[in-house]
Amino acid sequence: MRILRFVGRRLLQLIPVLLGVVVLTFLLVRVLPGDPIRSILGPNATEADADAARARFGLDQPMWKQFLDYLQGLFTGDFGTSIQSGGSVGGEMALRLGPTLELVVIAVTIAVLLAIWLGIWSARRADRVGDHTVRIFALFGNSIPEFWLGLVLILVGYATLGWFPAPSGRVDPDTNLTPLTGADLVDALITGNGPAIASSAAHLVLPVLTLVIGVLAPLLRSVRASALEVLRSEAYAAAAAHGLPEKTLLRGYLRRATLVRLPSLAALVFGTALGSTVLIEYVYSWQGFGQWALRGLLYRDYPVVQASVLIIAFAYVLVFLIADVVHAWLDPRVKI
């Protein structure tokens, strides 16, 4: 009940934040140098052509009018029309968001679980060989640039071993997958399309792995540090001195106490991972949200930039909200 009230309050706080984001992106994107109209018209267009195009996209209106139109559109769920493609921004985004979210959510979930398991394992062997090995590998993974790591994984996983499909999309077109959410694995599961499940899962392995390796280190370091802190705490020593078996100690006295500080870091990592997808999508020819947003920015496609920034901001706020709820659930001392 208290949790519901807390979530409700936080969602209300979301409104001014998003409104601020809307205003800021609207202004910033217009302050940036570059003209979206020129970029679609090509070199031979006349001034009159440009004016006509500008009128078509409403760019000839005064700034405040443009803003009000944009805002009105947002309230009716209309993100506007892409200057580049001429398609509906909302529709394009829906198609692109699914695959990227699928990638990021799977990768961050795996990274968090792996970090919990390895971090606790490592802390229990603090300063022994196993501990050092884990930490060095994590650090190594953290310091390799993602696109390079992606290329290496393709070389090994596809070119040399041939275990994984070529980096040319998200699912084999022959499987006739009906797109629903845009997240291929989810769609395949929903429609019960066996070959598509196998194909989309296989296509996910390498990009997910790239992302996991990239974000694992900070999570691991945090879990290990707080596990060590718990292991050295008076409370843990007391439980050990009362002769509780290893399994009880691990489950009841170490794990939850270790995890209390993880959620906010995991939320931060989720944000980082969302940013990293731009490169990863590029390397794996993954037609995702990152690629789409980047293209929009390069061509000054105002509606696309505005929509993508808004969605990213929304995702951030939502993920931090989830993190706070999880934190409160894990740590009884937190009052919400």
Next chain:
Amino acid sequence: MTAPAGTPGREAAMTVSLLDIQDLSVVIHRPGRSVAALSNVSFTVAPGEVVGLVGESGGGKSMVARAIVGMLPNGSHATGRVGFDGADVLRMDPADLAAHRGRGAAICFQNPRGALSPTRTVGRQLIDRLVTHQKMTGDRAAESAKELFASVGIRNPGRRLEAFPHELSGGMAQRVMISLATGCAPGLLIADEPTTGLDVTLTREILRQFRHAADTDGRGVLLISHDLASIAEVCDRVVVLYAGTVVETGPAAKVLREPAHPYTRALLRSVPDVNGGRVVPTAGGMPLMTAAPHDCPFAPRCAHAGEDCRTARPETTSLTDGWSLACFHPQETALFAPQEAAPASPSDPAPLPDPQGGSSVAPGASVTADNAEQAGRVVLRVQDAHVVYRSRFGSGGHHALRGVDLELRAGETLGVVGESGCGKSTLAKLIMGLVEPSSGSVAVAGKTVGKMSRVERTRAQMVFQDPIGSLSPRRTVADSIAEPLRAAKVPADARAAKTEAALSRMELDNSILTRYPHELSGGQAQRVGIARALVGQPDLIVFDEPTSALDVTVQAQILDVIADVASDAGHGSVFISHDLATVRGFADRVVVLYLGRVVEEGPVDEVFDRPKHPYTRALLGSAPRLGESRTAEVQLVKDLDEADAATGCALAARCPFVTDTCRSQEQTLQSYGESRAACWRVPELTALIGKSA
């Protein structure tokens, strides 16, 4: 060894021992230094026996506890034998050790709040122990967890099982800790300082739990404490540690009444007694041993030390059955001359300006006019002060003081006592102008505290509980002491002279002036704190628990200094303490606080010898007395709970004499003889107590 005639349990206790420590030495190696934490320690604990392990901080008490469960710190090297049920803990393999911990010996940790896991309900933590050591199944364990909670006196055990540690009060956390340790069904229960930080009314109750564990379940109990007098009552035998060596062992009653080792005697003399017994300080502090001693480690502080004591280490020799000590010159004289301990004698070592109590008159009591004029000017007047700590977000708040009236004259010392959370420190802050009264007024030397200028504020000074923490870490001692003088705009040359004068009064050497706080011992730092309070010749000095962070023998030294300072005619003193005995030492008048109200007030001897209010009676009844074992005539039924303060008498929820009138009627101070108490049943109480006894 033959057992003295006694209960069958005791007889058995002498013959088979559960714990048998022989010649245990522990050296902790750290880069660049080593510490001899224990040197040749030997003692035994039998099933059903309660053994007290006493000594000051650093004496090695906790190290003994750790050795018994095989959890010595990293880098330690242990020799000797820790025999437990025939096996040697020091030589156990991991599997045996795992079986030994908990089931063999279980510790009740020193700081129960820290020793409870914060993210698991206390009920689960207890069930974990029951399942592990008593092989219970889930439902059975939950059932007996509830019973165990009830048996250690937890109210509402079913609901408390679901609580997390941070939701418990200190007393309740301590009870939970005891239940966790007993839930392991150990042969030996080790309690490390089980009553530190607890209120006096709880202390006895908690100690009784351990006696109970020995008597009914036949467990051996090792009770670790720095305070011999408070635990002696429930112990069969005591072991006294000093600098990692056993200096005296023997039956509790013997060691308490006729201690033979000079250190044991120093320890006992350092503790003030509610009967008004005198505190005799022993100079110096415990040395830090780097290797096992080759002389008597107590020699530098010992009044009886001879040449032999400095050249050889005294062997442990047996005096009579079960009583042994390590000293070349055992003492046989009585600890205190008998008449000295009598309650009626003035207890203060320093002469008071007016020991007959002319100045110690309650503001409301009828006083003859010239008596009142003889007394000094009024230095502190608090009228109907309320303090409410607002909670951070608007509504609610904590009502810490609820209408306090006080008056104090120069040359007078006012003692303020009460359990933790009753508002003692709030009162101190109020007087110092560190919190604002939400209604009522506070005036120091006739000026309202809130309206004072910076210079006027220096007229009231405070001595804090944490001696080192209350000094600025970046200031030298000289700077710290001169601080009030600077604030009062005293010229530099006068400052230096006054600082030195204050310092020499504290019996500190001038060489200390250039040192920083971290280079001082607790005792030295507290002397500096007192010098700082004294240096500007203030109208009022407030002492807020000035000795509770110090070691027992150091406490006695500081109490001696404070008694001297408090007896000055130039200023009034307020002495705040949760410990009744220290207050009796030198206060002229006392007020007893309960949940933000004054429940009793009067001349010190009157309040201590003829307490009126049921709460005061309970407090005094549960205070330990040297060499006496008795039950309190009034026992409060429950633990302190803030919610009780709502309407009517604040004590109503805990008072054995409560009636409906108490619950509905606000109680105000009324005169009963020389003192005043806030309880309408005072006249009937003597008869009521007689009936119930």
